[in-house]
Amino acid sequence: MSKTLQSFFPWIKTPFIISAPMLGASTSRLAVNVSRAGGLGFVAGGTDPASLNKMLNESKQHPFEMFDYPYTNLLQRRGALPIGVGFQLFNSNLELLAPIIASHKPAAVWLFAPKVEEDLRSWATQIREATDGLTRICVQVGSVAEAERSLALAELDFLVLQGSDAGGHGRRQSASIISLVPEVKDRLAVTQKAGVPVLAAGGIADARGVAAALALGADGVVMGTRFLASEEAGIPEGWKRQLVNTGDGGVTTRRSTLCDRLKENHDWPAWYNGRTIRNKGHDDEEGGMGDEENVRLYKEESKRGDSAWGAHGRMVTYSGTGVGLLHSVEPVESIMEKTIRESRHMLEMSYRQAIARL
Amino acid sequence: MSKTLQSFFPWIKTPFIISAPMLGASTSRLAVNVSRAGGLGFVAGGTDPASLNKMLNESKQHPFEMFDYPYTNLLQRRGALPIGVGFQLFNSNLELLAPIIASHKPAAVWLFAPKVEEDLRSWATQIREATDGLTRICVQVGSVAEAERSLALAELDFLVLQGSDAGGHGRRQSASIISLVPEVKDRLAVTQKAGVPVLAAGGIADARGVAAALALGADGVVMGTRFLASEEAGIPEGWKRQLVNTGDGGVTTRRSTLCDRLKENHDWPAWYNGRTIRNKGHDDEEGGMGDEENVRLYKEESKRGDSAWGAHGRMVTYSGTGVGLLHSVEPVESIMEKTIRESRHMLEMSYRQAIARL
Numbered sequence: 156m157s158k159t160l161q162s163f164f165p166w167i168k169t170p171f172i173i174s175a176p177m178l179g180a181s182t183s184r185l186a187v188n189v190s191r192a193g194g195l196g197f198v199a200g201g202t203d204p205a206s207l208n209k210m211l212n213e214s215k216q217h218p219f220e221m222f223d224y225p226y227t228n229l230l231q232r233r234g235a236l237p238i239g240v241g242f243q244l245f246n247s248n249l250e251l252l253a254p255i256i257a258s259h260k261p262a263a264v265w266l267f268a269p270k271v272e273e274d275l276r277s278w279a280t281q282i283r284e285a286t287d288g289l290t291r292i293c294v295q296v297g298s299v300a301e302a303e304r305s306l307a308l309a310e311l312d313f314l315v316l317q318g319s320d321a322g323g324h325g326r327r328q329s330a331s332i333i334s335l336v337p338e339v340k341d342r343l344a345v346t347q348k349a350g351v352p353v354l355a356a357g358g359i360a361d362a363r364g365v366a367a368a369l370a371l372g373a374d375g376v377v378m379g380t381r382f383l384a385s386e387e388a389g390i391p392e393g394w395k396r397q398l399v400n401t402g403d404g405g406v407t408t409r410r411s412t413l414c415d416r417l418k419e420n421h422d423w424p425a426w427y428n429g430r431t432i433r434n435k436g437h438d439d440e441e442g443g444m445g446d447e448e449n450v451r452l453y454k455e456e457s458k459r460g461d462s463a464w465g466a467h468g469r470m471v472t473y474s475g476t477g478v479g480l481l482h483s484v485e486p487v488e489s490i491m492e493k494t495i496r497e498s499r500h501m502l503e504m505s506y507r508q509a510i511a512r513l
Numbered sequence: 514m515s516k517t518l519q520s521f522f523p524w525i526k527t528p529f530i531i532s533a534p535m536l537g538a539s540t541s542r543l544a545v546n547v548s549r550a551g552g553l554g555f556v557a558g559g560t561d562p563a564s565l566n567k568m569l570n571e572s573k574q575h576p577f578e579m580f581d582y583p584y585t586n587l588l589q590r591r592g593a594l595p596i597g598v599g600f601q602l603f604n605s606n607l608e609l610l611a612p613i614i615a616s617h618k619p620a621a622v623w624l625f626a627p628k629v630e631e632d633l634r635s636w637a638t639q640i641r642e643a644t645d646g647l648t649r650i651c652v653q654v655g656s657v658a659e660a661e662r663s664l665a666l667a668e669l670d671f672l673v674l675q676g677s678d679a680g681g682h683g684r685r686q687s688a689s690i691i692s693l694v695p696e697v698k699d700r701l702a703v704t705q706k707a708g709v710p711v712l713a714a715g716g717i718a719d720a721r722g723v724a725a726a727l728a729l730g731a732d733g734v735v736m737g738t739r740f741l742a743s744e745e746a747g748i749p750e751g752w753k754r755q756l757v758n759t760g761d762g763g764v765t766t767r768r769s770t771l772c773d774r775l776k777e778n779h780d781w782p783a784w785y786n787g788r789t790i791r792n793k794g795h796d797d798e799e800g801g802m803g804d805e806e807n808v809r810l811y812k813e814e815s816k817r818g819d820s821a822w823g824a825h826g827r828m829v830t831y832s833g834t835g836v837g838l839l840h841s842v843e844p845v846e847s848i849m850e851k852t853i854r855e856s857r858h859m860l861e862m863s864y865r866q867a868i869a870r871l
Binding site for chain 1: 519525526527528551655656657658676677678684686687688689690691692693694695696699715716717718719721722724725726727728729730732760761762763764767833834835836837838856857859860861863864866867868869870871
């Protein structure tokens with residue numbers, strides 16, 4: 156992990172783990188518990204300032220005592236929150252949301268999916284001004300070119316590099332982090348931006364993915380799906396159960412725009428789609444069913460509660476390809492502790508393996 | 514690396530690197546030089562026994578002296594070749610090819626793409642018998658379920674796990690190695706097959722990918738695209754130049770069946786497609802051009818030689834997403850030396866990073 160990240164977030168441990176901002180799922184309790192365990196938890200900002208304000212107020216009811224030192228000295232006495240907030244730019248209003256950021260001063264803001272990339276500049280500038288530089292700003296990108304363009308457009312504190320394995324929304328066309336992370340690192344070095352920390356996202360669901368990300372040159376990782384299957388995640392039990400019961404994510408999940416069409420969310424820029432667990436909605440679409448009927452059946456099924464989830468259900472079940480690495484719903488604290496401990500062990504073992512026969 | 518792999522191939526170094534069997538590209542000189550540098554080089558067997566026989570005879574003209582010890586003791590004095598041969602099963606005739614394997618005794622045979630998976634059994638059995646067990650047998654798979662089915666069907670010595678980033682042919686639906694490798698390892702442990710070594714393939718083009726694969730739990734790696742850009746690769750200079758000049762492989766390469774349709778190779782089982790660098794053929798297809806006209810233009814362009822390659826050309830340019838990590842055409846010996854050395858360093862550095870802040 157770079158010294159830069161330590162200076163941004165003085166409480167963090169290594170390997171550095173971020174929980175992704177996932178709308179509805181990333182509760183303030185989830186985010187706080189990730190930060191308390193030495194990571195950086197994110198909530199999803201959504202589009203409604205009042206809801207965001209409420210969620211950030213709630214986050215202050217969770218105990219932050221572990222941040223007494225050294226966090227207090229550096230950020231907390233200036234009133235900052237040791238969690239981050241993520242925004243989907245294409246449908247969010249900066250003017251309405253910036254005052255909430257100014258009021259709560261989250262440790263970080265995560266920008267994703269601008270309608271036009273130039274919007275990154277105004278978001279980064281206004282958020283930085285709103286908290287007098289206390290809030291660190293990152294952008295989630297899915298290609299080498301997008302990383303370079305984003306850094307040229309806006310002053311950014313770190314980058315999230317999202318590979319093709321990620322659950323939820325991402326670029327339709329992308330590599331996995333296996334090639335994305337090292338190539339971006341090389342480009343940053345060439346363009347005098349070698350100091351910009353990069354976090355790897357997509358397909359990482361346990362210690363081995365974390366260890367691999369560090370070996371690729373990342374300064375830390377983002378996990379999403381792993382935290383969906385946490386006690387703190389604000390999603391239906393049916394969804395959590397399906398995550399625990401699903402394996403072989405490369406085959407059982409799909410990247411598609413079906414998730415947005417079923418939810419009648421037609422505003423996503425055309426270069427994104429979302430990875431979900433494949434279910435009846437996909438089967439019917441491949442069998443020739445049109446959106447109108449598929450949406451109707453989706454809405455009908457939504458009323459069934461937890462039993463609507465599953466491979467034979469129709470719910471939109473965001474998940475990355477790492478879903479087969481989850482075997483139970485656990486508290487965030489134990490996910491964090493185990494992942495950090497085992498990833499250190501994995502790197503020690505693989506270094507020994509690498510020098511076994513010279 | 515597992516002790517098992519050391520016993521199969523006594524000359525190998527760690528990290529263990531395999532060069533993929535790539536039809537036309539993987540010359541006997543390429544394969545021999547990979548093995549000489551401490552890896553295991555593969556040639557592609559193709560479908561014609563006479564050509565395979567010729568290629569394996571040629572391989573014996575390259576110096577094998579580095580294998581004097583301990584290789585000689587274990588395999589060479591029984592007349593085996595320290596390289597492997599890969600077969601695409603769906604269009605290959607086992608009865609015609611097995612005698613060539615019996616005669617040359619390659620150190621390994623790599624099985625891929627059977628028309629029906631049950632064919633793995635006859636291939637594995639007959640090849641094992643043909644060389645009295647001297648030839649080790651692996652299967653390339655692209656999902657957790659396929660790995661388990663293959664191991665249940667045939668006696669296999671190791672597995673190649675191919676992720677979605679791979680160049681050339683692979684499963685249309687797959688995860689990258691980030692989640693595929695650890696999940697397969699977990700399944701092998703549960704099914705009492707923990708001793709079966711696994712090699713990671715797809716998107717690995719330099720030391721960082723190798724280090725990551727080990728951190729994921731792999732016993733070694735396969736590189737394809739990196740060896741296409743080697744002096745020894747038997748492909749046109751235009752193709753090599755395009756590999757060196759292409760970056761951001763997640764965006765600039767595509768998985769598609771266009772490669773097979775252009776080459777009028779309609780025999781590939783439906784669950785495979787191929788990753789190539791995107792070019793004019795893809796543009797025209799997306800613009801609505803039918804196969805007949807696209808094939809005609811492809812054949813026309815094929816006559817232009819090296820200038821037919823490039824993003825504005827039409828040649829079938831197999832490449833993985835790691836293409837942006839290649840910056841020059843190099844001899845195999847230097848690719849191997851650098852990759853092995855730097856991957857050890859990368860693992861040492863990332864272990865130190867992981868324990869920096871406890």
